[in-house]
Amino acid sequence: MRRIVIALLVIVILAAAAFWISRPKPVAVFVETVGSGSVEATLANTRAGTIEACQRTKLSTIIGGRIEYLGVKEGDKVEKGQLLLKLWNDDQQASSALASAQVTLAAKRSEEVCIAAVNAEKEAKRQAELRVRGFVSPSREETARTDAEVRRAACATAQADIAQAEARLKSTRVDQGRVALYAPFAGTVAKIVGELGEYSTPSPPGVQTPPAIDLFDDSCLYVKAPMDEVDAPKISVGQTVRITLDALPGKTLPGTVRRVAPYVSAVEKQARTVDIEVDFAQPADAAGLLVGYSADVEIVLATREKVLRIPTAAILEGGKVLLLEDGKLVERSIKAGLANWEYTEISEGLQAGERIVTSLERTGVVAGAAAVEEQAAR
Incomplete structure (x- = not known):
C-alpha cells in the first residue's frame, strides 16, 4: 500500500511539472492608460501637394x-x-520704317492740299463779292466755288491718307510685338x-511644345493638394489647415483653405481627386520656400477638448478594444466619437484609468490570452 501511495505521488508530481513546463507563457503587451485630452477630426491629402506661385506664366x-x-x-x-x-525681325523693322516715312509724306501732302483748299475758298468768296457788284459773270463765280469744293474734298482725302498711313504703321508695330x-x-x-x-517655335494648338520662358512671382505662394473625392463634401473655404513640408522636417505651418475645385480630376491609374488651394496663415512663413516643394496638408474639421480618448491604433475591427485585467486580455465593445489617425474619442465602453492594449500586431494578442505588461524603452 505504501508503495502504491508513493507511486501515485510521483505520478502527480511529474504531471504537475509537465503542466508547468508546457503551460502557455503570458504574451508581453504594451499598455496605455485611458485618459482625457483633445481630439480632432481631420482630413489629409491623398498624394503629395505642391508649393505654387500665385502668378506663373509660360511665355512663347x-x-x-x-x-x-x-x-x-x-x-x-x-x-x-x-x-x-x-x-530676328529686320524685315518687320524695315516695313515699320517705310510705314513711318509714308505717314510723314502723307502729312506733307495733306498740308499742301489743304493750303490750296483754303486759298480756293478765299478766291470763291472774292468772286462771289465781285459778281454781286457786277464785275464778273455768274459762271465765273460758279467755277471758283466748284474749284474750292474740289480742293476741300482733296484736303479731306489727304487727311484720310494720314490716318491710313498711321494705321499701317501701327500694324507693323503690332507685328513686331509677335x-x-x-x-x-x-x-x-x-x-x-x-x-x-x-x-x-511657338506651341500650336494641340501640340505640347515647351514655352520659351517660364516666369513666376515667388512673393506670393500657396499649396495645391489633391484630396480624395469622398472627402470633398466635407471641405469648405476658410477651414483651418496644418501644412508640413519635407524640406522643413518637424515644423508645422498654419494655413486656411482658400479654394476648392468645382470638379473632380480623373487621372488614369490614379484615384479621383479634388484639388484644393491653401493659403499660409502667416505669409512670412512662406518666405524662402521654393516653388515646386512637396507639401502635405491636414484639414481640421472639428475639435473637442477634454474628452475621454485612446490611441486609434488600439481599436480592433468592429469597434472593440483589449484590456489587461488580472493578467488576462479582456475584449470590450466601445462607442467612438471624433477620430483621427492618432486619437479617437470614446463615448461609451471605457472609464478613465482603465488599461488598454496598444500592441495589437503581436502574435498571441487575443481575447482570453494570458498577458503581462511590457515596459517601453525610455
Whole structure:
C-alpha cells in the first residue's frame, strides 16, 4: 500500500511539472492608460501637394523665328514690362520704317492740299463779292466755288491718307510685338528653352511644345493638394489647415483653405481627386520656400477638448478594444466619437484609468490570452 501511495505521488508530481513546463507563457503587451485630452477630426491629402506661385506664366512668341536677343538667364529677377527675348525681325523693322516715312509724306501732302483748299475758298468768296457788284459773270463765280469744293474734298482725302498711313504703321508695330516677349509682372525666370541664335517655335494648338520662358512671382505662394473625392463634401473655404513640408522636417505651418475645385480630376491609374488651394496663415512663413516643394496638408474639421480618448491604433475591427485585467486580455465593445489617425474619442465602453492594449500586431494578442505588461524603452 505504501508503495502504491508513493507511486501515485510521483505520478502527480511529474504531471504537475509537465503542466508547468508546457503551460502557455503570458504574451508581453504594451499598455496605455485611458485618459482625457483633445481630439480632432481631420482630413489629409491623398498624394503629395505642391508649393505654387500665385502668378506663373509660360511665355512663347506668337510666331517662330531665330532668337536675336536674350536678355535674361534662369534665376534672374525681372521687372514688369522688361524685354526678355526677341526674335530676328529686320524685315518687320524695315516695313515699320517705310510705314513711318509714308505717314510723314502723307502729312506733307495733306498740308499742301489743304493750303490750296483754303486759298480756293478765299478766291470763291472774292468772286462771289465781285459778281454781286457786277464785275464778273455768274459762271465765273460758279467755277471758283466748284474749284474750292474740289480742293476741300482733296484736303479731306489727304487727311484720310494720314490716318491710313498711321494705321499701317501701327500694324507693323503690332507685328513686331509677335516676336518679342515682355515680362507681364515682376518675378523670377524659372526656365528658358532656347539659346541665342537658335530657332524658337511657338506651341500650336494641340501640340505640347515647351514655352520659351517660364516666369513666376515667388512673393506670393500657396499649396495645391489633391484630396480624395469622398472627402470633398466635407471641405469648405476658410477651414483651418496644418501644412508640413519635407524640406522643413518637424515644423508645422498654419494655413486656411482658400479654394476648392468645382470638379473632380480623373487621372488614369490614379484615384479621383479634388484639388484644393491653401493659403499660409502667416505669409512670412512662406518666405524662402521654393516653388515646386512637396507639401502635405491636414484639414481640421472639428475639435473637442477634454474628452475621454485612446490611441486609434488600439481599436480592433468592429469597434472593440483589449484590456489587461488580472493578467488576462479582456475584449470590450466601445462607442467612438471624433477620430483621427492618432486619437479617437470614446463615448461609451471605457472609464478613465482603465488599461488598454496598444500592441495589437503581436502574435498571441487575443481575447482570453494570458498577458503581462511590457515596459517601453525610455
